[in-house]
Amino acid sequence: xxxxxxxAGVNHSFGGLQALNDCGFAIAEGGIACLVGPNxxxxxxxxxxxxxxxxxxxxxxxxxxxxxxxxxxQAIVRAGIARSFQNLRLFADxxxxxxxxxxxxxxxxETPFGALFRPFATARADRRRRGDALQLLDHVGLAARxxxxxxxxxxxxxxxxxxxxxxxxxxxxxxxxxxxSGLASGALDQVMALLRxxxxxxxxxxxxxxxxxxxxxxxxxxxxLHQGHLLAQGSPAQIIADPALAEIxxxxxx
Amino acid sequence: MDYLYSYLILAEIYVLLGLSTNLLVGVVGIFxxxxxxxxxxxxxxxxxxxxxxxLSFLPALALAAVACVLLNVLISLPSLRxxxxxxxxxxxxxxxxxxxxFTNWTWGTGGANGMPGVPPPDLFGASIESTRxxxxxxxxxxxxxxxxxxxILRAPFGRKLRAIREDELAVAxxxxxxxxxxxxxxxxxxxxxxxxxxxxATYLSFIDPSSFDLDASILLLTMVVVGGAxxxxxSILGPFLLLALPQALTLLAIPTTYAATxxxxxxxxxxxxxxxxxxQGLLGERL
Ligand SMILES: Nc1ncnc2c1ncn2[C@@H]1O[C@H](COP(=O)(O)OP(=O)(O)OP(=O)(O)O)[C@@H](O)[C@H]1O
Ligand SMILES: [Mg+2]
Numbered sequence: 001x002x003x004x005x006x007x008a009g010v011n012h013s014f015g016g017l018q019a020l021n022d023c024g025f026a027i028a029e030g031g032i033a034c035l036v037g038p039n040x041x042x043x044x045x046x047x048x049x050x051x052x053x054x055x056x057x058x059x060x061x062x063x064x065x066x067x068x069x070x071x072x073x074q075a076i077v078r079a080g081i082a083r084s085f086q087n088l089r090l091f092a093d094x095x096x097x098x099x100x101x102x103x104x105x106x107x108x109x110e111t112p113f114g115a116l117f118r119p120f121a122t123a124r125a126d127r128r129r130r131g132d133a134l135q136l137l138d139h140v141g142l143a144a145r146x147x148x149x150x151x152x153x154x155x156x157x158x159x160x161x162x163x164x165x166x167x168x169x170x171x172x173x174x175x176x177x178x179x180x181s182g183l184a185s186g187a188l189d190q191v192m193a194l195l196r197x198x199x200x201x202x203x204x205x206x207x208x209x210x211x212x213x214x215x216x217x218x219x220x221x222x223x224x225l226h227q228g229h230l231l232a233q234g235s236p237a238q239i240i241a242d243p244a245l246a247e248i249x250x251x252x253x254x
Numbered sequence: 255m256d257y258l259y260s261y262l263i264l265a266e267i268y269v270l271l272g273l274s275t276n277l278l279v280g281v282v283g284i285f286x287x288x289x290x291x292x293x294x295x296x297x298x299x300x301x302x303x304x305x306x307x308x309l310s311f312l313p314a315l316a317l318a319a320v321a322c323v324l325l326n327v328l329i330s331l332p333s334l335r336x337x338x339x340x341x342x343x344x345x346x347x348x349x350x351x352x353x354x355x356f357t358n359w360t361w362g363t364g365g366a367n368g369m370p371g372v373p374p375p376d377l378f379g380a381s382i383e384s385t386r387x388x389x390x391x392x393x394x395x396x397x398x399x400x401x402x403x404x405x406i407l408r409a410p411f412g413r414k415l416r417a418i419r420e421d422e423l424a425v426a427x428x429x430x431x432x433x434x435x436x437x438x439x440x441x442x443x444x445x446x447x448x449x450x451x452x453x454x455a456t457y458l459s460f461i462d463p464s465s466f467d468l469d470a471s472i473l474l475l476t477m478v479v480v481g482g483a484x485x486x487x488x489s490i491l492g493p494f495l496l497l498a499l500p501q502a503l504t505l506l507a508i509p510t511t512y513a514a515t516x517x518x519x520x521x522x523x524x525x526x527x528x529x530x531x532x533x534q535g536l537l538g539e540r541l
Contacts, residue, residue, distance in 0.1 A: 051427065077429030089424040091417045093539070101410070102417050103428035112438045115409030116402055122409050129410070169429050 002065035004029040004204065005081075005173060010049055010059030012228075019045045020056065021228035027221070032195060032205045034215045036239070037225035038249055043208045044086055046225070047175050051083045052076045063173070082171035084162045086178050086208075090150045096161050097146040100133040101126075103168035133168065140164045140194055156187030163194060174198070176207045180214050192218055212240060224249075259385045261497060263457055266392040267450050268474075268493035272481065273403045274446035275474040278326075280483030280541060281407070282439045283419030284333045287471050288345045291352030292329075292444055294466025296322045296451020298356070298363050301372045301461055311375040311456065319448040326444025327437055334433060349468050356463035368462025375456040388457050395453060399446055404486050406442070415439055416484070469518070476521050479528050482538015491537050496521070 003026035012020040019042045027033045035043050048054035050061050052073040061068045068076055091099050107125055114122050137143050140160045145153055153161065159179060166174055180191050195205060195218055209215050215222060215236055222239040224232040226248055232239060239245060275289045296318040303314035329348050333341040357366050364370070375382050375391060382388055406412050414435050417425050422432050455461050464470075473496065481492025500517050533540035 053423070053426075073426040074429050074431055077427070082429065083427060085424070085427070089421050089427070091420045091424065093420060094413070094416060098413055098417075102413055102425070102430070105429070110410045110414065112406060112409075112411050112442060115406050115411045119405050119409075126410055165428065171429075 002062065003027070004064060005050070005206070006060075006062045007046065007050065008060045008062075010046065010056045010061070012045060012049065012054065012056040012059075019228050020049070020059075023059070023225070023228055023230060025223055025230045025233060027204070027206060027223075029204050030199070030202065031220035032199050032207060032218050033221045033223060034219035034236070035206060035208045035223050035225060036210070036215060036249070041225040042228035043225055044177055045228070047083050047177055047208070050076075050175065051081060077169050077171060080172045081175065082166050082169040082173075083175035084166050084177055084179065086181075088158055088162050090158055090161060090165070092151040093149060095147055095149055096137060096142055096153065096157075096164075097130065097133050099150060099161060100136050100164050100168045101129050103165045104129050104132055105170050136164045136167050137161075139167070141190060156183055156190070159183060159187070159191060160194070163191075163198075167198075172202070173204045173206070176205060178208050178210065180209060180211060188214070216240065256385060259389050261501065263385070263389050263392050264454075265494045265497045266389075266396040267453050267457070268477065268497060269396045269490050270399045270446050270450035270453075271474050272477045272489040272493045273399050274443040274450070276478050276481075276483060276489045277403065277406070277415075277439055277446070278330070278443040279475065280478050280538070281412070281415045281419065282436060284330055284436065284440065285342050286330065286345045287342060287468070287475065288329060288349035288352065289443070289447055289474050290466045290468070290470035291349050292322050292326050292447040293451045293454070293470070294352060294356055294461075294463070295325055296448035297455040297461050297466065298369065298451075299448075300452035301369050301455040302362065304373045304456065305369070305371065310379075311377065311452075315449060315452040318452045319445045322444040322448025322451070323441045324444070326447065327440045330436065330440035334436060346468075349471055353463055353467045356466055363463070366463060368460055369455075370460045372455045372459045372461065374459065375453070392453055392457070395449060399449070400486055400490065402442070403489065407484070407486070411435070411438075472525075473521060476525050478535070478538075479533075479541060480524055480535055482535025483541045485538040488535050488538030492535070495536075496524075 006026040008024045010020050010023040023042065023046055037043055045054065049056045052068070052071050063079055063081060068079065134143060134146055137146050140163055142157060142160055142164060145157060150158060150161065163179060180188055183191060192214060195207065199205060219236045222234060222236050223230060224239055224245055232242065232245060271289065271293055278284045278286050299318040299321055300314045303309040303317065304311065309317065332344045356363050359365065375388065382391060414425065414430060418432055418435060425432050477492035477496050480496060482488030499520055503516055503520065528535060
């Protein structure tokens with residue numbers, strides 16, 4: 001049987017810098033896998049490869065046994081994989097609700113033709129979408145901020161909003177790039193609780209995370225990336241206890 | 255009275271152009287400085303068709319709209335490949351090319367001497383000679399244009415266009431296509447400009463390249479900046495205001511030799527003042 005998500009032999013260089021070096025791993029369906037590794041290890045780059053934003057020099061990605069090589073980001077979302085960005089990339093001038101509505105799967109009325117010639121049907125469909133979006137916002141605890149522009153939200157709220165936007169795509173495998181970084185402990189607990197809840201709802205999560213305390217609390221499995229190569233994969237306890245990995249991870253700091 | 259009618263007709267035609275520019279530049283963020291070129295192509299097509307008698311007004315207007323849709327899509331295509339700043343440069347080049355063509359292609363445009371004697375518009379066999387009749391026509395065209403703009407902006411498609419302006423990559427990550435939406439918006443903007451061109455040619459009955467040059471494109475951008483980006487009311491207010499200002503200047507009894515210069519000074523000053531002190535324009539959002 002083939003793995004749920006499988007990455008094999010991925011190499012990618014930026015100019016002379018080899019960001020991914022024979023990178024390969026597989027994750028199973030369900031649960032939270034944490035992708036860890038020092039700065040510049042290639043975590044964001046492998047996300048870009050999986051989601052079609054970057055075409056690797058060599059290597060393959062397959063999802064549920066189906067190769068994803070060469071697909072556009074759009075097609076990969078339709079296949080069931082969506083990602084968030086380390087730097088959020090929210091639409092700052094739009095409201096929180098509009099940010100989520102934008103990511104809901106395409107229906108009638110999203111074409112200019114529908115907008116012009118079927119205005120009433122389009123408005124009706126959009127009201128339904130708004131309902132769906134409000135539900136998702138409620139799910140992440142942002143119902144009260146639905147009508148506010150993103151630029152007026154706090155950083156913690158913006159991070160929650162990226163997760164709501166990700167959920168709106170309907171994807172089953174969610175790649176989250178540092179969803180908890182930069183958060184104070186209250187917001188951090190909120191995000192961790194949300195990720196666990198998503199796991200409970202049957203989503204599969206691959207999460208880039210630097211904070212070992214967070215990794216210990218949410219990860220079912222940890223993947224350790226170093227210099228673009230997967231060094232180790234195992235339970236949180238195994239990975240964190242490994243002195244060689246700790247040495248790489250904390251470098252001179254310890 | 256005729257004076258007022260003439261102002262209203264021109265302002266309404268420029269509202270169509272303002273909508274076109276606002277859609278492309280304000281909503282989608284394709285920073286075009288060549289919308290006057292598309293306007294010109296619409297004007298010359300309708301002028302040629304009516305002068306030669308090959309088509310009557312409505313079919314000529316439809317032909318101009320279709321041609322301008324294709325043209326605007328074509329000249330917006332570089333924006334899909336090169337990023338914002340570079341597109342301005344290619345767009346600038348397109349405007350220069352268009353002006354050169356309008357000025358030198360004497361057979362099609364009358365060249366620098368212009369194209370005189372364009373017949374008035376006709377509807378269903380009846381020629382519309384009166385200024386009032388033309389005002390009714392431009393009012394109808396403007397109303398339809400405004401309705402289309404409003405319907406687009408409030409629809410999910412409009413939301414997608416706004417999102418594209420902010421962050422194309424994030425739109426792609428949300429599973430949405432970017433290319434098709436940009437092409438559709440460019441097509442709509444082209445149709446608006448083409449229709450505006452046809453109305454302009456038939457109303458003035460004389461057109462020459464000076465109405466479709468870089469200054470004209472910059473005037474359109476000024477209208478969007480002053481009125482405000484991404485709102486219907488901003489797109490309406492900008493043209494009405496900017497076309498009224500030169501008239502107001504004439505009340506100041508400036509000698510006619512300085513009139514053209516003072517207009518440029520006024521528009522330039524407004525552009526700078528709004529960019530610095532009121533980037534959201536009077537009734538809109540920042541560009
Ligand atoms: N577009 C790019 N052009 C050039 N170099 C890049 C580019 N993107 C990433 N890199 C380089 O590739 C390497 C891997 O970067 P990547 O962003 O994947 O690291 P990361 O593991 O996500 O690090 P961080 O924890 O800091 O987010 C880094 O050395 C980075 O400088
Ligand atoms: Mg990163």
